[in-house]
Amino acid sequence: MKDTIRQLIQQALDQLTADGTLPAGLTPDIQVENTKDRSHGDFASNIAMMLAKPAG
Numbered sequence: 109m110k111d112t113i114r115q116l117i118q119q120a121l122d123q124l125t126a127d128g129t130l131p132a133g134l135t136p137d138i139q140v141e142n143t144k145d146r147s148h149g150d151f152a153s154n155i156a157m158m159l160a161k162p163a164g
Contacts, residue, residue, distance in 0.1 A: 113153070114138050117155055136158040140153050141153075
């Protein structure tokens with residue numbers, strides 16, 4: 109399941125790059141983990157923090 113989520117995030121990043129929303133050449137290390145607190149959902153990703161600065 110984590111690999112599927114990583115692939116979906118990568119597809120979204122590819123689309124955002126193609127649209128010009130994100131700069132080309134970004135290669136973030138997409139991490140998907142189980143949440144520490146189940147009330148926060150099943151999985152969490154670091155992608156928002158990884159892209160905050162490059163996205164402006």
